[in-house]
Amino acid sequence: MKRCYGKACITAIAVVCALILMTSAGIAADVIKLGVAGAHSGDLASYGIPSVKAAELVVKDINAKGGVLGREVVLLVEDDVCKPEVATNTATKLLSQGVDVVMGHICSGATKAALAIYKAENIICMSPSATNPPLTQSGDYPNFYRTIASDDAQARLEVDYAINVLKAKKIAVLHDKGDYGKGLAEFAKAFIEKDSRAEVVLYEGVTPGAVDYSAVVQKIKRFKADAVIFGGYHPEASKIVMQMRKKRMDTAFISDDGVKDDTFIKVAGAYAEGVYATGPKDTSKNPLAIAATEAHRKAYGSDPGAFFLNAYAATQALLNAIEKAGSTDYEKVSQALKTEYVETPLGRIKFDERGDAIGIGFSIYQVKGGVYIEVR
């Protein structure tokens, strides 16, 4: 009896051991590990925490419906404090935990630092908020995707609209010497110069707050510009537009989301008619966006923070691509991201060759009858 007990004991231990081994093997094979990296503490935590909440909501939803490829999705949340030097550690840590795809990081600098590490291990990384243009455009990071428009997207849209739709051949590019306006104007200038159909006839900064801009307006007229692209904010834009119209010039005026503001229309009044401005696509009427915001309110008792919808869309896009690819294989998932459309709170999106989302970003608006109307 004693011996028998010992035997049973050994058997029991062996069974338990086998069970433990089996379950751990089972966990490794049966879950999909989604890394969520970004600033979750520190000064910029308010940019990173909404993306964690978005991922939690999406994953809860998907797991409730049976997971991805029949496997449960688990989150690996890691903080990078928005610092490049911490982000490399974050990335290494995620890799050591066997992450399959990463949704993050939040800041452009931290994202760039982490990307090299993911790239070496063929891990796809999708940021909801890193807008630095070279991240996609340099071609250095084929494993990078984002669900936010890059900084130069507005300039691209303005130039395309001026050249393709308005058929402008001579374009004047003005800015207000500020970081935002000048940065945008520099991109616009570079895009026009690459296009053989149009040329930059004037590239200048105006002094914000100057008494009037009649000299610059005369200059626009002298160079016979067909269109003016302005980078800056509405006070300067309305002064320039009003003086152009008073000088009987009907030159098209195209500007950015610093001008897509109701104050611009209020101040420029009738002179604002026909002015074009780019602005973020309107997502407030998208039923998925309304549902996602509502789910956030229910789960956390507050309105969602910055980049919440972008992170929501990124998580959905990544999980959808894995589902469509049928595995977490890098090549197959990349292919799926670029070919399969997915419905998100930001609209119906897929990704282009460089990793920027198609269908996200900015639209052209035009002032008609005293309001901005989206031009289609």
Place this chain on the structure above:
Amino acid sequence: MDYFLELFLGGLTRGSIYALIALGYTMVYGIIELINFAHGEIYMIGAFTALIVISVLTLMGMNTVAILVIAGVIAVIYSSAYGYTVEKIAYKPLRNAPRLSALISAIGMSLFLQNYVLLAQTSDFLPFPNLVPDFEFMEPYAHIIGSTEIVILLTTAVVMVLLTFLIKFTTIGKAMRAASQDKTMAMLVGINVNRVISVTFVVGSATAAIGGVLIASHVGMINFYIGFIAGIKAFVAAVLGGIGSIPGAVLGSFILGWTESFATGYVSSDYEDVFAFLFLVLILIFRPSGILGRTEKNKV
């Protein structure tokens, strides 16, 4: 040639506005040797007053020209009252204090008035209606010079003539000139110097208010901060022409307006201010007291 003419007229318009503000700086400096930094704010208050009056009168459905005239007159009266009060509150108690004290008081007054308008009105840009109708006979030339610009030029010319008349041929003008030469001596011969100083502030504020109304209807928008940049530019113009000299302020303003206009037109608007201030530096190197300034040997 057309281009040159356009830039010339643009610079002239801008110069006229600077001149209307610079006159106040230079008249006050000529008499009490104080740089009245609150002067740009008086210009801004003039524009705001006009906007309020215009809004009310437009609701009552008056004719636009009548509205413009009434709004202008009320703005002038209101701004003059401000100028008068500012002098009584901020400068008169410091009449015999070191000059630096009065200067600091002036800067404080400027900040106070800016923030007062910010709180009492709004921080937003407000649209300012264009009340000068498009003259029909001007239509062929509208691309060169607009009707508002013509009104600005004519008004400035009229104000200049009236001011010259006031200073050269009236008793108070004579008293002003006397007080600017020697205050003590003027008092000894029975001139009420305090009254002369008050009148100077009132006249200076009135011209600034006219400038405020004109430029606001030219650019079509105002906010509480417009006085600052216009005030700085007009101050530069007054120094350029020789602070204390009335013809100097006018000349300096036109030179500044043209420099800015031509620098933008022929070089680049990136360097608009660079050229304006470069010109100031050059003139002050060769003529330290400005183009028409008198050199006074007994003062430091």
